[in-house]
Amino acid sequence: MTERRTLLWTRICIGILMLGLFVSGITAFPLRVELGLGSDILHATPIAQWFPDAVGWVDRVAAALVDVDGRYPFISYGTDWLAYAHLVIAVVFIGPLIDPVRNIWVTQFGVIACIGIVPLALIAGSVRGIPLGWQLIDISFGVIGAIPLLIAWRLTRRLERMAQVA
Template structure:
């Protein structure tokens, strides 16, 4: 059944934009926070050490300590390796920019929304396969997978709403 008024179309468009805004914000935060990984992990390791978590979750805290030490060592001896995570950060920011198209006109740019769903789905096998090959603990792989699982929620809702918007009559003014 079509919306009874242009208000339904405007409301649907607003909901799509909210969903895409959440996705864009997540991509920007992920991108910006990927630049200072060494500093962030150092701070995380120091912060965790001053809490009861080392006795509650020793493996998780040990993993954070190990990663912080590896980043510090690598940064001191081979600082150019961080250039790879700079590109990772940049890619997150570029992908966020791509979603401006559907933010403006979701129907015309539905393919970007579909791409977002596919990208989120791809995180799960990547985390499981590459994580296993690289020796990443399963708990950390689950955290990585959660980005795809949580990210797919707003983008899938935006896709469903965009399909609905496609079928709605244009506002008659």
């Protein structure tokens, strides 16, 4: 693989991660509306019969958000900060997008952050009473995020070796 092609694939991997972070961030702002819509969609499909516990959990979370937002709207400020953090972390990856070799530490940080999702989901999820299935869904975000990052890390190392040979 040429240096130019390796750089392109590195940037594609970083771009995929940035897009995921951006989408996760933007969609964390309107949680109450999204969960209400999600609940309606789930009830209009056979999924409600196939996975009644999962749909019940979505309904419970949607009802809780309506209740909390109605009585304590300032609590949603916490998820606004969560959304903002996703957007800020996406911006951090502009460095490796521009110069992956010089900014490999950001890619490494991203892999570490993805790995950290596993114990956080299992520990905090258990403490907060989150069903195991939902904890596994949360863990999948770390696994999915780590895939393009690990590929980008490997390709960045290749770019580094190519630069040393040249």
